[in-house]
Amino acid sequence: MSIFGKLTLAASVLSLASATPVMAQTIAITGGKVITNTAQGHIENGTVVIKDGKVVTVGSNIAIPDGATRINASGKWVTPGLFSPLSQVGLVEVSLEDSTNDASADEADFSAALDGADGFNPKAEAIAITKIEGMTRMAVTPDAGAHIFAGSGFIANTSGSFDSITKGKAFMAVHMGEKGARLAGGSRSASWAYLRNALSEARSYRPGRTREGALLNGPDAQALKAAAEGRMPLLVYASRASDLMTLVRLHGDYPKLDLVAVGAQEGWMVADALANAEIPAIIQPQDNLPGSFETLGATMENAARLQAAGVRIAIAQIDEAFNARLAAQQAGDAVANGLSWDAAFMAITSTPAAIFGLDDQLGALASGMNADIVVWDGDPLELMSSPDHVFIDGKEQSMVSRQTKLRDRYLDLSNIHEKPLAYR
């Protein structure tokens, strides 16, 4: 984990270096219901002071520095920005138009070597529509195309700026279950054999050394090395309880692996084993149908049951681009089905931050944390709430998107002859 830590540090220094000149500003958000995600809990009538892109103080009776810009949040909720645990935002513009879709590469020569960041477009339409719903950070993953490995994903903010990737090569993603079986040649056994061999080849990979009989090409082996050595999370898509148990066995064989289960619809059936192996899960609580034979046990209580068993859960609209923003609704639905509000909210803020090793910077409101903050007009998990203000690294964001512009253009259809729509 030490190199991991250094990488994180380097990334934050970088982002500060580029960010400092534009945000030497002190802002005080006052009077709101502050959700801290720390031991401070919920603070009624609380104040959050931010300066130079960081949270300075959080509390109920704190001094507001002179010259601070004040934002009155009375009657509102003030929370850490939402963190999408797994999306394709910025990789996909229009998913059915291949020319605009960089999520997967069905005919690529590489798999683990694919770096999602190379396809990321911070100007994609989905960035702004995600941001204005209160999502300030996101884990973005490529999808598996030709092989079981999707490649490496990254963490970005939703500012839309060209330096918005704040942690490149943040995790490796691999698809098991039915999809992995198909990609690996036709069976689950084939996909697990491929994965075990790939991890083994990656661990022994040394630049320049010949690799006789290797199945993985050099760049794939090299790219997989960090995950194979436990220096990078390995996100494993697996739904069926038996597949999750195979994942637990993999953990038993290689305890260093930093495994994260994705999907895990039948996770509740093996929750204790996942908890013992300390494998967190990124789940989609609305999954409650036997959509395939690997999700026969799916239930909306999965989230609550996993949490109760001690499995750390993050909640996502998994792999969505346009609708990654719906993670908050998914979290609300989990609450309606037994999960505590705090656990649900952490599942879209601090837990994903922790899964990706960023909980020292993101996912909570405490002194020294990045000032990713959202001021909501109500409970952020509620369907009818929405953000009034969004801050990323202390900088207030525009609440305009291509969608809001279309809305504004067509909101009034009278006088379209005097005032043609295209000139509005």
Place this chain on the structure above:
Amino acid sequence: MIKQLALVSALTMVCTTATAEMVQIDKNPYPSTYKPAASGSVLIQGAHIFDGLGKEYTTADVLLENGKVSALGEHLDTPSSATVIDGSGKWVTPGIIDVHSHMGVYASPGVRATADGNEVTSPVTAEISSEHGVWPHDPAFNRARAGGITAMLVLPGSANLFGGRGTVLKNVTSRTVQGMKFPGAPYALKMACGENPKRVYGQKGGPYSRMGNFSHYRKTWIKATAYKKSWDDYRTDYAKWEDKQNNSKDKKDKDKKPPKAPKRDLQMETLMGVLDGEIRVNMHCYRADEMAQVIDMSKEFGYHVSAFHHAIEAYKVADLLRENDTCAAMWADWGGFKMEAYDSIRENIPMVHKAGACAIVHSDSEVGIQRLNQEAAKALADGNKAGLDISQGEAWTWLSSNPAKLLGIGDETGALAPGLNADVVVWSGNPFSVYSRAETVFIDGTVVFDRNDQSKKAVSDFELGQPGDGDEK
């Protein structure tokens, strides 16, 4: 039962030919066998109510008797036989009706064997009917019921220009599709605009472009117009023949054979049903400019487009939809996945509503159908933030009465109005909150789902004995 039906229709055919009676096409050869169970009286007292017609009551009672809503108001008298449900803290609404479902035809599990929703063999398959693809044991029906869905239109998919007939089902459990069919509900005709047909058939003989889409529609409507005329002519000729048989003094007239009925053509029968106003056109269409052209085409051939589905750009032509009495069935916030969905905005539903057109929330999804109330909530909130000023009571029309009217069952369900079917949902709280869930669902006055009573939770044949059998879902 099925044997009996077959016998009846065989007899009909024999009769018509033997006695030279006018040939009639049986328009309902797979009739509904649904019969509501006997239900007692239920009084739901002191609940917060959306009546589905736009009104909201903060504290009122609803009385259900003999499968119908019999009264709605404050402080209703309690009939001696009535079961009383304490509605305090609860919300009561009409059951939700989804006008765009593929449950049963794209059943769970979504394996190759259950993919019965698109007859992807020709761009014109008006002859097929969704009812023949529905698997009544699809577990999704049960999940949808737990979300307050009491009826739905099951449509074929959108691969084809003329996809085939859609069927209105009640969300009841049954061994047969006929046992789910909404008695008396008209068929729908599923049509599709835009990208899907040209994508599917572009390399298979066409249509390759939107131009090709329209030429195929128009050629087909021309054929349908001629087919309809052949039957209209036949009926006219038959009437003349019959008149002469009865009234003519001339022996030559008496000896004349009756006119011959046109040959049956299943595909054309569906389209004739549309031209006769008996089958309702429900057209998958995203782009505003395409909707406008389809409306002109409907005038060219003398039919009516009942609704555009998905209608991502309905907000751009909401006035046109109002003027043509055409509904838009929409998502709250799905979009972006293809070019014709690129201009999806979150205010689409409320903007259509505010323009005075008929707005409907639909799912097109076995996941989305479980919480259409949540979709309406999001749309309502976004609309109101844009200044549209729509009440929660009004928004419920998107979920029950507007869908019922579209499907031709508005005189039977879709609202808490005396005389209508007792299709009712009791919610744990305001259904526009993410934390509320349907607690009790009635169809025709019978409890078909009760979250607090294991014996009132249906388990499909498919899920019996599987992981999660009988589990909370």
